[in-house]
Amino acid sequence: MTSSVPELVPSSSNRPVVGVVGGMPVTVEGVRRALATVGVEQMAILDHPLSGQPPVEDLDGVVLFADTYHWVEVIRMLRARYADLPLIALISGTVSCHEVLSAGVSSVTRCDSPVEVIAQVIHSCLVGQPVLATDLARELMEPPSVSPPSAEESSLLLLLADGVNMRTLAERSGYSERHVYRVLKRLYERLGVATKEAAVELARERGWLRPRGAESRCVRGTVWTDITAAG
Numbered sequence: 001m002t003s004s005v006p007e008l009v010p011s012s013s014n015r016p017v018v019g020v021v022g023g024m025p026v027t028v029e030g031v032r033r034a035l036a037t038v039g040v041e042q043m044a045i046l047d048h049p050l051s052g053q054p055p056v057e058d059l060d061g062v063v064l065f066a067d068t069y070h071w072v073e074v075i076r077m078l079r080a081r082y083a084d085l086p087l088i089a090l091i092s093g094t095v096s097c098h099e100v101l102s103a104g105v106s107s108v109t110r111c112d113s114p115v116e117v118i119a120q121v122i123h124s125c126l127v128g129q130p131v132l133a134t135d136l137a138r139e140l141m142e143p144p145s146v147s148p149p150s151a152e153e154s155s156l157l158l159l160l161a162d163g164v165n166m167r168t169l170a171e172r173s174g175y176s177e178r179h180v181y182r183v184l185k186r187l188y189e190r191l192g193v194a195t196k197e198a199a200v201e202l203a204r205e206r207g208w209l210r211p212r213g214a215e216s217r218c219v220r221g222t223v224w225t226d227i228t229a230a231g
Contacts, residue, residue: 016126017042019056021074022065023090027111031063031090034119038126048074061086061126065111066095069186072103079104086125090118097136099190106130146191148208153187156180161200161209 018040020031032043044059056062062078064071066089078087089100089108100108107130109121117133124131132140149157152173159169170177184196193199203209 015042016040016060017044017058018122018126019044019046019059019062020064021046021048021062022067022071023111027065027090030115030118031122034115034122037115037119038123040122040126056082056085059085061088061106061122063088063090063122064105065090065092066100066105066108067092067111069095069099071095072099075100075103075105086128086130088122088125097139101140107132108136109133110136146206148206149187149203153183154208156184156187157200157203158209160196161203 016039018035020028020043023031028045035041035043040060046056046062056078062085064075064087066072066075071089072095075087075089078085087105089095089105090111090113091097091100091108092111097108106125107121109118110133113121113133121131121133148154156169156173159172164172166177166180170180173180175183184199188194188196188199191199191202193202200209
C-alpha cells in the first residue's frame with residue numbers, strides 16, 4: 001500500500017457521506033481525518049446502523065469499530081440487508097481479521113493504523129477496489145488460531161460436558177436462555193464446530209475442561225460449587 005491516496009471527486013449535488021459506528025472520540029477523529037484525506041467531508045455518526053436513523057441506504061459506506069463480537073453479528077446483518085454497501089471494519093485485539101471478513105466487510109484495518117492507511121482502505125472500498133494492509137494479508141495466509149474459551153464460556157462447557165440442558169445452563173448462569181444460546185453460538189463458530197458434543201470433545205482435547213480456579217465457576221457474580229468435586 002502506498003501513502004498517496006487520491007481524492008474522490010464527487011459532483012456538487014452528490015457529495016459522499018460515510019457513516020461511522022462506535023469508537024472513542026480520539027479514534028473517531030482519526031476516521032474523520034482519514035475521510036478528509038480522500039475528499040469525504042460529510043460523516044454521519046450512527047448510534048446503531050440498524051436503527052434507520054439516518055437511513056443506511058443513503059450512505060456511501062459505513063466504518064465500524066469492531067472491538068467486540070457484538071459488532072461481528074451487526075456486520076453479518078448489515079451485509080445480509082445491504083449487499084453492495086461498502087463496509088469497513090477497524091479492529092482491535094479482540095476481534096480478528098478472519099472474523100470480520102467472514103462476516104462480510106469489504107475490507108479491514110487496525111484501529112491504531114496510521115491515518116494514511118485508514119484513508120487508503122476506506123478509499124479503496126468506496127471506489128469498489130478494496131485493498132488490505134500487508135500485515136493483515138499475511139495474517140490471512142496463516143491458519144486461524146483458536147483462542148481458549150473465556151471464563152463464562154469455560155463454565156458453560158463444563159456444564160455441557162456434565163449433560164446439563166439449556167434451561168439449567170441459564171438458571172445456573174443467571175442469564176436468559178437467549179443469552180446463553182448466543183454465547184454458545186459464538187463459541188461454536190469460533191471453535192469451528194456445529195454441536196455441543198463437538199465443542200466438548202474439542203475442549204477436552206485442548207485441556208480446556210479443567211476448572212481454572214474460582215473464576216471458572218463464577219458467572220455474573222454467582223459462585224458455583226465445583227462441579228468436578230462430586231463423585
